[in-house]
Amino acid sequence: MSDVLTPQGGGQAVRTVEESTVPDPTPAANDAPASAAGSGRVADKAFKICAWGAGILIFLALAAVTIFLILRALPAFTGDPAARTSALESLSGGRASSFAAYVGPLLFGTILIAGLALLLAFPVSTGIALFITHYAPRKLSTLLSSVVDLLAAIPSVIYGLWGALVLVPAITGFWAWVARYLGWIPIFSGPVAAPARSVATVALVLAVMILPIITSVARDIFAQAPRLQQEAALALGATKWETIRLAVLPFARSGLISASMLGLGRALGETMAVLMILSPGFSYSLRLLRASTSQTIAANIASQFPEADSMGVATLIATGLVLFVITFLVNFLARRITGKGAAK
Numbered sequence: 020m021s022d023v024l025t026p027q028g029g030g031q032a033v034r035t036v037e038e039s040t041v042p043d044p045t046p047a048a049n050d051a052p053a054s055a056a057g058s059g060r061v062a063d064k065a066f067k068i069c070a071w072g073a074g075i076l077i078f079l080a081l082a083a084v085t086i087f088l089i090l091r092a093l094p095a096f097t098g099d100p101a102a103r104t105s106a107l108e109s110l111s112g113g114r115a116s117s118f119a120a121y122v123g124p125l126l127f128g129t130i131l132i133a134g135l136a137l138l139l140a141f142p143v144s145t146g147i148a149l150f151i152t153h154y155a156p157r158k159l160s161t162l163l164s165s166v167v168d169l170l171a172a173i174p175s176v177i178y179g180l181w182g183a184l185v186l187v188p189a190i191t192g193f194w195a196w197v198a199r200y201l202g203w204i205p206i207f208s209g210p211v212a213a214p215a216r217s218v219a220t221v222a223l224v225l226a227v228m229i230l231p232i233i234t235s236v237a238r239d240i241f242a243q244a245p246r247l248q249q250e251a252a253l254a255l256g257a258t259k260w261e262t263i264r265l266a267v268l269p270f271a272r273s274g275l276i277s278a279s280m281l282g283l284g285r286a287l288g289e290t291m292a293v294l295m296i297l298s299p300g301f302s303y304s305l306r307l308l309r310a311s312t313s314q315t316i317a318a319n320i321a322s323q324f325p326e327a328d329s330m331g332v333a334t335l336i337a338t339g340l341v342l343f344v345i346t347f348l349v350n351f352l353a354r355r356i357t358g359k360g361a362a363k
Contacts (some may be wrong), residue, residue, distance in 0.1 A: 030041075033112055034337035049228050050059060050344075053242075058087070064151040064249065069110065070086065070321040071100040079346060082141075084343070088219075088336060088339060088343055089340065090334045091332075091333060092333055092336045092337035092339075092340045093333070094329070094330060094333040095145075095333040095334045095337040096118070096337070097337070098333065099212075102330045103330060103334070104116050104314050105330070106232050106327075106328065106330040106331045106333075106334050107120075107121050107328075107334060108242065109331060110323055110327065110331055110334060110335070111301060112301070114301055115301075117293070118337065121222050121334070122337070122338050122341050123303075124300075124301050124303055124313070124314070125301075125314055125338060126314065126316065126341060127285060127303050127313065128218075128300075128313030128316075129315040129316045129342065129345075130287075130345075131218065131298075131305070131313060132221055132225060132286070132293070132315055133286035133315075134226065134255065134283075135218070135219075135222035135225075135226075135285055135307070136223075136225035136226040136228075136282075136286045137224045137226075137229070137282060137283045137286060139226035139318050140227075140233055140282060141231045141233060141279050142226075144230050144233035144234040144237055144282075145233075147163070147167070147230075147234045147239055147243060147283070148234050148237035148238040148240075148241050149263060151163050151164055151167075151230075151238050151269075152238055152241040152242050153259065153263060153267070154259075167234050167235050167238070168230050168231070168235060169175070170230070170231035171231035171232050175228060175289055175290070175291050175292050176291045176292070176295075176296045178224055178228045178292050179292035179293075179294070179296060179306075180295065182220065182221070182223075182224035182292060182295065182296045183227065183296050186220065186224060187220055187296060188214060190215050190220060190223070191211070192214040194211050194217070194219060194220070194308050195209075195211045196217050196310055196360065197308065198210075198211045205305065205306070206305050206306065207307065208306060208308075208310060209309070210227075210309065211308045211309070211351045212298060212310030212311075216296055216297055217297070217298070217299040217307060217308050217309060217310055217312070218296075218297070218308075218312060219307040219308055220296060221292070221296050222294055222307070224292050225286045225289055225292065227284070228289065228292060229282035229283075229285050229286050229321070230282075231280055232278070232282050233278045233286060234277035234279060235281060235354040236274065237271070237274070237275055237278050239272035240270075240271040240278070241276065242259075242270055243270075244266060244271060245266065245270065248266040248270075249262050249266045249292035252265055252266050272337050273356075273357040274357075275318070276353055276357050277316075277353060277357050280330050280349060280350060283289045283331075283349060284346055284349065284350065287317075287342065287345065287346055287349070288346065289315070289317060289318075289343070290315075290317040290318055290319050290320075290321050291321075293315050293317065294321050294322060297314065297315075297318065299311065299313075299318070299322070300313050300314060301314065303337060305342060316339065316342040317339075318341055319338065320335045320336075323335055324362075335344070
């Protein structure tokens with residue numbers, strides 16, 4: 020709208036209005052906003068459908084894996100007893116004639132190796148994450164973050180090659196030294212495997228493998244710790260370590276549990292590195308430095324699958340089903356612990 024002054028009579032100006040410039044309050048003038056709102060509602064509905072589809076997809080994938088494992092493992096429990104016993108004796112070298120006796124040592128070895136790897140990796144990962152977020156200069160922090168992310172992306176077969184070709188020959192002497200001076204502790208008693216294809220070496224390789232994953236998650240959690248609380252602690256005279264202990268670690272507790280469970284899940288299911296390094300055994304031994312004491316479920320499946328008959332394949336898949344359940348329980352417990360920590 021614009022005003023125009025026109026002279027009239029004795030020079031008196033009269034204000035007139037150009038009607039043509041007044042906005043047209045007809046429905047046609049509001050088409051654009053209405054159209055935009057309608058388009059926004061359509062996009063919102065489409066996004067909602069996509070989000071629901073993505074959420075349901077993960078349930079379908081989990082259900083598909085579960086159904087596959089159950090159906091293919093069923094003959095190992097309901098098939099001909101003579102065929103089942105024959106398959107178990109063939110797979111175990113005559114040392115097991117029932118499924119429980121067969122899967123027991125494998126499950127023990129899986130949990131032992133994965134637990135040792137987590138025990139070695141978790142404190143180191145936490146230390147690296149704290150150094151990156153609270154102690155390292157900015158340039159060094161950026162470089163270390165890139166290195167950690169790169170290590171997390173390396174395939175497990177590369178770690179297996181490194182472990183078999185480099186670490187095993189190099190660490191054999193060290194394990195001998197450990198057995199000589201700490202052999203009075205049962206887990207370090209000899210004889211030491213030479214070359215060192217033992218549980219201790221595999222656990223060390225798996226620890227290196229899961230270390231970048233735990234470090235990456237822990238670093239992101241530490242970086243989100245409330246800055247005001249840290250500054251308040253420093254203002255009250257707390258040292259750097261006291262600030263981390265009082266303001267950072269309590270905030271990151273539940274996230275650290277999730278990070279450790281993520282690393283444990285990878286260690287439980289690791290196949291290639293274990294297959295390439297470990298000298299397999301079939302016992303409940305805790306002697307970490309000896310050869311041929313333990314084997315994991317995943318590595319056992321990979322090594323025995325090519326030569327197994329139909330009943331043998333069903334038995335191996337049944338052991339995979341056990342590993343699937345164990346992994347599910349570990350993640351379920353981690354979620355419960357994390358949920359309780361967040362609720363406090």
